[in-house]
Amino acid sequence: MAKAGGCMFRIGYFFYTRTRVGYYYHQRDIAKAKEKLKDCGGHHSNLTPFDYGDLQIVPIPMLLDNYAYLVTDRRTNTSVVIDPGHAEPVQVYLSGRNIMPDAVLVTHKHWDHSGGNKEMRQHYPNIRVYGSGSDHVHDITHPLQAGETLEFGGLKFNTMITPGHTTGHMVYILDGSPYGVGDSIFSGDLLFLAGCGRMFEGTAETMLHSLDQIYSLPNDTLIWPGHEYARENLEFSCHLEPENQTAKEKLKWVKSQREKRFCTCPSIVQEEKQYNPFLRxxxxxxxxxxxxxxxxxxxxxxxxxxxxxxxxxxxxxxxxxxxx
Ligand SMILES: [Zn+2]
Known part of the structure; x- marks a missing residue:
C-alpha cells in the first residue's frame, strides 16, 4: 500500500471512502475474510451476549476482526445495531430471534463500519440509520450533529464528535443508569482495548483532544470498540512499559480468552488509563x-x-x- 499521507495514498483513500469503488473493495474484503476463517465457521470470535439486568449487549463478529453490536432493552423489546459493516451476520442473528431493530448507529464512514447500511435499510424498510453529519457516512437516513441525544424505547444515547481517525468520527454513549450499570461507549475506531485508531484525517492534536474526552468519562464506563485488536495492542503496551504489571496481567487474560476465541470486550475506562499507551x-x-x-x-x-x-x-x- 502507498505510504499513509503520500499523494497516491490520499487519492486512493478518497476513492475508497467517498465512492462506491470502496464498496466493491469492501465486498472483496468480506469474501477474503470468509475464506480465511472458513475453518472456524467464518467468525473470528464466538458470539457471546452480555447481560446487565434488562440491558443486553451482543458483540457480533464480522470480517477479519470487526464487531457490530446489538443493544437491546428487554423491558420494551427495543433493539439498536451499531456499526453493521457487513449486514449478513447481523441479519442472521436478528432473524433467528425475531428481532426487528429500530435503528442503526454508525461511528464513521469506513466501509467496515458502514458497509451494511444499505442492506439493513432494504431488509428493514422502517429502520432509521444515524451517523455523523460531518463524516460523509454512506446510506444514512438521519445525519447527526455533535451533542445530539437519541432515545429508543428505554435506550438513551448521547453522541460525541471525536475527530482524528476520520473528520467527523462519532461515538455513542449509552446511559447505563436505568440498568444499574456504568455507561457504555461504542467507540468505533477512536479507541480499542489498549490502542487507538490511525490518524487518517486529523492531526495528533485533534486525536489527543478526542482521546482526552474519553479520559474524562467516568471510570466505570464500559468500552465496546470496533475491532478485536486486544492481543497485539497489549503486546505493544508490555513492550513499551515492561514494568507495567496491569498490562502484563491483562495480556495474560487476553491470551487465554483468544485461545478460546472469546471476545475481549468490554474494556473499562479505569483499566484503559493503566495500560493503554495512547491514554497515558x-x-x-x-x-x-x-x-x-x-x-x-x-x-x-x-x-x-x-x-x-x-x-x-x-x-x-x-x-x-x-x-x-
Ligand atoms: Zn475506520
Whole structure:
C-alpha cells in the first residue's frame, strides 16, 4: 500500500471512502475474510451476549476482526445495531430471534463500519440509520450533529464528535443508569482495548483532544470498540512499559480468552488509563519512556508535548507490529 499521507495514498483513500469503488473493495474484503476463517465457521470470535439486568449487549463478529453490536432493552423489546459493516451476520442473528431493530448507529464512514447500511435499510424498510453529519457516512437516513441525544424505547444515547481517525468520527454513549450499570461507549475506531485508531484525517492534536474526552468519562464506563485488536495492542503496551504489571496481567487474560476465541470486550475506562499507551501521555514517566526531551531535559506534559508523544507511540507501535 502507498505510504499513509503520500499523494497516491490520499487519492486512493478518497476513492475508497467517498465512492462506491470502496464498496466493491469492501465486498472483496468480506469474501477474503470468509475464506480465511472458513475453518472456524467464518467468525473470528464466538458470539457471546452480555447481560446487565434488562440491558443486553451482543458483540457480533464480522470480517477479519470487526464487531457490530446489538443493544437491546428487554423491558420494551427495543433493539439498536451499531456499526453493521457487513449486514449478513447481523441479519442472521436478528432473524433467528425475531428481532426487528429500530435503528442503526454508525461511528464513521469506513466501509467496515458502514458497509451494511444499505442492506439493513432494504431488509428493514422502517429502520432509521444515524451517523455523523460531518463524516460523509454512506446510506444514512438521519445525519447527526455533535451533542445530539437519541432515545429508543428505554435506550438513551448521547453522541460525541471525536475527530482524528476520520473528520467527523462519532461515538455513542449509552446511559447505563436505568440498568444499574456504568455507561457504555461504542467507540468505533477512536479507541480499542489498549490502542487507538490511525490518524487518517486529523492531526495528533485533534486525536489527543478526542482521546482526552474519553479520559474524562467516568471510570466505570464500559468500552465496546470496533475491532478485536486486544492481543497485539497489549503486546505493544508490555513492550513499551515492561514494568507495567496491569498490562502484563491483562495480556495474560487476553491470551487465554483468544485461545478460546472469546471476545475481549468490554474494556473499562479505569483499566484503559493503566495500560493503554495512547491514554497515558499525562503520566510523568512517559516522556522518559519515549525519550521526549525539551531544552535538554525530559519534557513536562503540555498539550504540544503530549501530541508529540502520541506520534512517537504510534510510530513505535507500527515498528513493533511490522516485526511481529
Ligand atoms: Zn475506520
Amino acid at each position: 501521555t499525562r503520566e510523568e514517566s512517559m516522556p522518559r519512556v519515549l525519550g521526549i526531551v525539551k531544552d535538554g531535559i525530559f519534557a513536562t506534559a503540555d498539550d504540544a508535548t503530549r501530541a508529540r508523544m502520541l506520534c512517537e507511540i504510534r510510530e513505535r507501535k507500527d515498528q513493533l507490529n511490522y516485526k511481529l
